[in-house]
Amino acid sequence: MRNTWKMVYCQRSLVRAWLAAAAAAMMLGHSSLAAQAPSADWILGQVDGTRTSGNKIILSEMIIHGRRGSRSVRAKSWIQGVERSFSEYLDPPREKGTKMLKLAGQLWIYSPATDRTILISGHLLRQSVMGSDLSYEDMMEDPVLANSYEAGLAGEESVLERPCWKLELTAQKSEVSYPRRMLWVDKERFVVLKEERFAKSGKLLKTAEVKSVRRMQGRWIPDRVVFRDVLLNGQGTEFNIESIEFDASIPEYVFSKASLRK
Amino acid sequence: MIKFLIKGLVRDRSRSLFPLLTVAIGVFLTVVFYCWMQGIVGDMLQTTARFEAGHVKVMSRAYAREADQIPNDLALLGAGKLLDELRRDHPSLTWTSRIRFGGLLDVPDEKGETKAQAPVAGLAVDLLSHSSSEPGILNLAGGLVRGRLPRQRGEILVSDDLAGRLGLELGGTVTLIGSSMYGSLITANFTLAGTIRFGVQAIDRGMMVADLEDVRLALDMQDAAGEVLGFLHGGFYDDVQAGRLAGAFNALPRKADDPFSPVMETLRQQSGLGDMVDMMNTVVGALVAIFVLAMCVVLWNAGLMGNIRRYGEIGVRLAMGEAKGRVYRSMIAESLILGFIGSLIGTALGLVLAYVLQANGINFGSLFEKATLLMSTSMRARVTPVSFVIGFVPGLLATAAGASIAGLGLFKRQTSRLLKELEA
Secondary structure: OHHHHHHHHHOHHHHHHHHHHHHHHHHHOHHHHHHOOOOHHHHHHHHHHHHOOOEEEEEEEEEEEEOOEEEEEEEEEEEEOOOEEEEEEEEOOOOOOOEEEEEOOEEEEEEOOOOEEEEOOHHHHHOEOOOOOOEHHHHHOOOOHHHOEEEEEEEEEEEOOEEEEEEEEEEOOOOOOOOEEEEEEEOOOOOEEEEEEEOOOOOEEEEEEEEEEEEEOOEEEEEEEEEEEHHHOOOEEEEEEEEEEEOOOOOHHHHOHHHHHO | OHHHHHHHHHHOHHHHHHHHHHHHHHHHHHHHHHHHHHHHHHHHHHHHHHHHHOOEEEEEHHHHHOHHHOOHHHOEEOHHHHHHHHHHHOOOEEEEEEEEEEEEEEEEOOOOOEEEEEEEEEEEEOOOOOOOOHHHHOOHHHHEEEEOOOOOOOEEEEEHHHHHHHOOOOOOEEEEEEEOOOOOEEEEEEEEEEEEOOOEHHHHOOEEEEEHHHHHHHOOOOOEEOEEEEEEOOOOOOHHHHHHHHHHHHOOOOOOOOOOOEEEEEOOOHHHHHHHHHHHHHHHHHHHHHHHHHHHHHHHHHHHHHHHHOHHHHHHHHHOOOOHHHHHHHHHHHHHHHHHHHHHHHHHHHHHHHHHHHHHOEEOHHHHOOOOOOOEOEEOOOOOOOHHHHOHHHHHHHHHHHHHHHHHHHHHOOHHHHHHHHHO
16 A cells, blocks of 8 residues: 555556546545545645745745734745845835845844844754744754654644544654644645644643645745744734745756845 | 859859850850851842742732743733733832843854854843833842943843853844744844843843843733832831732732633742742851850850869868858859859950941852852851841850859758768
8 A cells, every 4th residue: 555655656647546536535425534534745845845845935924913913024035946035125114134144054134233244053043033922943953744753644623614633743853842743634635734843741832723725826825823832822823925926947056145234 | 143243253254254245256146147047048048039939929820820931822911901010009019020031142243144042031121111120129230240231122231151151242233043932942132231240140141131022022921020129218128018019919809710810929928938938047047056055065064164173262161151042042143143144245356247248249150150040159147136146145044054054063961971082
């Protein structure tokens, strides 16, 4: 069975055939679908496929619900593959001009107020990004989950009224931030609609809940996600994608330290 | 009678010297030990008050619940108005706003890249106002090692140890990397005006002192303060006065469910400090009690030894018809005289040493290298009114008690056997 699915993974035509079969099975009933469930590794591969793409330029807004009220931060990001990204904050005025550069395993932040470029490393990685529920560590993790985790199918549930595969991911590397994760993956679109991230002790650390999914340039994109750091006991951070441009042309100099000061 | 006894004691030094020395040494040690322990506890309270707790502290209720974590996101807003109100309503205290913060101190090289970096504990106080009491409370001028106190915005003091580790030069720029009130990563540049040593290892390891307005700007805390500290005039903590003040402040009508309404806590109420001080006082009390008890045993033994040595003399006195009660009373009177003189000498010498230790202290810096307690590395004694009697009274009473117990043997001696004993 496992070999069969590996073959399917390699041949796109067969994938389409499986999707058709799966759709038919959905119509026939839940139990029959469970019997034909694809392997967790294959589902994770599909998830990684939807999460990562070539070049893209994203205009986003973070609404941070803190203990003393909410505030929003807008940013523009240039992303190339999974290893290179450059972000510039546009709003609020206090954060305007702050830039971040991620190159492979390193992250620099530039503050116009001090004209300093600081390498974010060590415990600074655990700092919150602009006071949100996301940390720099979260930004630095390998977006290809299959590189770091082994997946297991933990069942099926419905999220946002969409049938989902429930995947349990167990870390294969010791350096990952979350040794265990639970993903709820849309069966049809392979978009993660809900996620829980756990510590080694089993304590729930962070959650992510997709509030809406939009089709943009032929791809399904979760354009409104609420991240919550459970330990902060706050209302969470809403991450909204205002616009996204796939396969964008991004000059090479953008991903250099010199561009931080420009 | 007393004159007669004193004459006897002076002429027969073997009868008076050893008990006198015993009493004097015991009282001396008791006085020094008590003053030393008082100094340590008092120093800990004083240091904690100066750097952390004040004699009373006003915080938001939410901040107070997590005060150990210094949650600046829960700081008091409208701190200026609150400070004015406190100064108006409680003029008997010195009030001051502070922000405590943590972060990394980053030293740039000529290209602006990180040359050195170290964690730092920050204290933002009013450094630049002419009326500011902070330089005096923190004794900044006294602790200055290099450079000068900040005179203009953007200047800071850094602990001398940290400045040495980072290779900081006076006038050089350092960048603070920390968190804003809203949790964002912030960077702020400062100029090093001077280096300082407070004599408290936990602080001297890595401390920066900056002006309150600079830190408000850096941490996005306009008109906010983590804490408003109040110091009683005279500089000494008075738990009754502080408790009364806090009780009155907290009784003012406020929104009960507002986590950001202000609340006042006394020095003892903060971080379980009261329990620790109570425990230390109990330990000090127990140690002094054990010491006094041991002294009683020693003096009792001295009394016994003296009586055994004076067996013949007492026998003669009894044989000559002196009443047992009279002999017993004269022995107690002798011991009281010895106790009085010994206690006087011991107390005087103990107080002299205690005053010397109060003025100079002994540096135990090497023992506190990894300490997190807010205690001065230079430990000093503290002379209090109790110091004058803590050794004197037990010295006097223990001598008398020793003689009383030892003298009880008198009443067991039978007059019929006295001649035989004398012949032997």
